[in-house]
Amino acid sequence: EVLERLTWSGTDGTVVAADKDSPLHLIALDGLATGACEPRATIDLYPGYRCDVLVKAPAQTGEYFLAAAAPSAKTALRKRNVGAPAKYLVKVVVAGPPHEMRLPDASDHLDRCRPFKDVAAAKAEKSRSIEFFLDDGNKVYKINDQSFSQQTDPAEIRPALGTTELWTLRVKSGEFIKPDLHPFHVHVNPFQVVIIRARKKDGTWVDVSQLAADPDQRPWLDLLGKWKDTLVVDSNHEVTVGMRFADWAGRTVLHCHILDHEDQGMMRVVDILQANGQPLRPIGLQPADSPAPAVRLTDVRGRPCDLAAAGDGRPAVLVFFRGFGCVHCTRQLRVLARETATRLPEKGAVLLAVTDQPIGSPTAALKELGIPDGIEFRLFEDPKGVAFKRYGCLDPDPRHGLFVIDPAGRVRFRYLGDRPLDDAEAVVEAVREFLPTRARRRD
Template sequence: MPVVSAGARLPRSYRFRAVSAVPLALLGALVAVAPASADAPRQDLPPVLANILRDAVGAPAAENAISGFTRLPEIRPHDARLDLDIVYTESTIYNPATGRDDKVRLRSYRGKGTNPKIPFVAPTIEIQPGETVRIGLNNQLPPEPNCTPPDINTPHCFNSTNLHSHGLWVSPTGNSDNVLLTIRPTVSFQYEYNVPFDHPAGTFWYHPHLHGSTALQVSSGMAGTLIIRGSRKPTPEKNGDIDTLLSVYPDGKPVVERVLEFQQVQYACRDKNGQIKVEKDAAGKVIAWVCDPGDVGTIESYDQFGPNSWQESNRYTSINGQVLPTFAGVAAGRLERWRAVHAGVRNTVTLQFKKMRANAPTFDKLRAADLDAWAHENCTGDVLPQWEIAADGLTHAQMIEKTQNVLQPGYRSDVLVVFPEAGEYCVIDAAAPANSAVGNIEESRQVLGKVLVSKGVPVGGDIRKFLTTQLQAMAGKSMRPDMREKVKAALGDNLQTGSFVPHPTIEQVNGYQDVEFNIVTTQTPPLFQVNGHSYDPTQARTLILGKVEEWTITSKLAGHPFHIHVNPFQVVKILDPAGNDVSEKGEPNDPQYANLKGTWKDTLFVKQNYKIVMRTRYQRYIGEYVLHCHILDHEDQGMMQNINMVLPDGQGGGITGHH
């Protein structure tokens, strides 16, 4: 099984770093007025230099220097570029059911930062607020003559594409996060994301979003993690970035981070008639998709998707392109930050950690269906707690302790973990009841990999108390003198992190919106709908910039992850079919809604006959973008709607034209 070393990030990161041409005289002046130590008295920057600095690096970074930080902010030109070639990539994916590597040919992003050992996994991009990021897409896939179907909601044009920066708060128009563009084969196009200085730091991701081919391309592995790193420390006037708390341990060493990008690459091998090769049980039920020696697995048709397809395929959820990886370099008693990204198409991942019994047999040659029994026999320790600090890249006001971290397609979850003692630990995808899972069928427990934990400094007793003490010590080192005690006291009060929340709570609204997902199954093919209509690119929901509205999201048939572009939302309540609010305590057999009240997200699973009530602000950006179900083959077949954000007309309405 592959080993992921400590400190290594798979996929490799492409880090944007540069130094701007700010005059040396300005830098010298800043150094001259900066305090000699963190405890030195604050000194005011001369107004002229303060204004020059604001012009050079932007207001937030300038205020950091002006407020008396000993470390000057990184001064950068806010201009960076990455080129991604979209190509067919030949590689292998390990298949535990056969104990051998399957050859695959997949569409992928290739660029600086691509890991040559796992070439179908896209680079991880790391940027900071205030940067302008230019990503050049070079579509080198083969041309597809006459790829336009008679119905826009029939999957089509699998070699055409575009790019979506999932979760970023940037413009949806022009060459920014514009998912209404089409980039045909042989065409190159440069996306430009002007990330504002006040953008939240957090974990985001990028993937294709061309209607009709999104699921096929994302399932092929065309997805990458996008991290925005923040250096803004909280002040008495403004909240800061959680990154500043989680920068160094009390001993001064940098905090260990790991990126876990979950993917479900649903490749198939086909017979001479073009049918998927399968294995069936005695009753004729499909129990696995088969690839014989010499076959090449591909993703070329939407017959590879559907409610039961993942279970039938007997494929395995990969982490950073690897099946059943081993995470090495973890030390007992060492807090780590794990950034989990669900970059799959349609199956729920319920992340758990459990101590593995000593001398457990290997699990690298088992069918996916057999892993539940293996976990029952060998993953026998108590479930390890995870403390979620952020969801969908947005920091919580209070860390959420979880023993099951339910990740639906499109979700991100930043968690802190502490392995209390040396040994091997199971990384598990826990069982999920049908109504809490994307496919609306029960999901059995799976093993995703294992963690090797060295001796370190074992933690006895209460891990929560240990975590709190560690974080308070880190705050003592990293926070400003006028914020240290406030942050430490909040951490000591049930791990509150209110000084790092990026958005203020929405108290009042001035409008309302309703969204209902539905699948009409009385005709073939079924209709995938939003508010009774399948996707029509000529129709849009008109919203007015500056308004603050309450949305109610429901699902008439099956469960669907709701996702909206540009502006995130705050959860108000989640009502079960009986009208009970489950957004605080969750439900007995399903923890996914617990502690969600008041949190900020951009993607949220809507169970059948449940009601999600949320609030959102329409800030800064106008233009046309979309909301949709993040079961991406549902989106490709019509479960999407355009949004047209317009300027107010000054009389309570909006202006949709130029007059």
């Protein structure tokens, strides 16, 4: 008997099949026990899918194989892969004297291994629609009619702890004969598949349980009641999943698990509220008192600078950001520049911004930020991450950081986090502590 965990990291779907003498027995999906030991001739896998299977070795010695077949025309995410040859994944060598082991069955109370109680759909507090849209020719990748960078409210999905929601997953693009498929993935919270509706050729929609005689619907029927965190949805099916929010408040994301779709906009922020309906505020600007690390960089205008002494007798705000491709970073810098320019004395502080990403055109970058008059602003590239590392903004990947440095070159406030600090008011108030008394207020 062999336990195998299959994790599919390819860019397309596949069908995994074992040797006919040693069928697969499914016991878990996405790390979540199914509560049964289900024999399967094949298992469909898509990007991000994981499954645990038991394989009972056959009685005859020899070599046996686990193979991944190419996707069919109906299940391929990328049509160019249809008809590709099968690939062998695992070779199992059966040798030596037999050692009989039985597979688990209902007498082993496998149902006790199910991770959660079933979702009571009728008691759900809220229903939502999550709709994928793809226009590959024009490079349009959206969820709920917006790409990630277009979101004016990046956390419009705000469930609260202690609640249950029903999310209906749809694909807006695609044809009946050539459906679009997208693997839906949500971080932190697994979900239970509670309803699946299938589109018939005449355009009507029916519960998939009414199509049990259709072999094409078998994979969908097998999903009902299962717990997962990644689920492929196509334009011929609507899948309603139950989401129970019980443990973790704070921000997370949902996205398409085809990574180039995610990178080009198929992602949404989910802000799980506390039980009182209030968002979990990230740790903000924290007091500190340590020498600012001396790091010499050259700004985009060719001027060398020691970051610790850049204030030249004035307080400085030093921001580490992830480049102009991050809409939230550029928004943070734009707001900081506006607030420090309008609420502090003219050139009373210096604003420094360091990115680990190439800037390209400095003129275009500065224009995008819209730096107002009345503030000294300097922009730096740090491609090797030297300054990021010295200021503690590598963990091990670059993180967002903000430091308020006093006129004597000491860090007096700091912030480190996985997203930009969005509290410009706190930054302005921190800087004011290090201005001459008569020059502290401009607003």
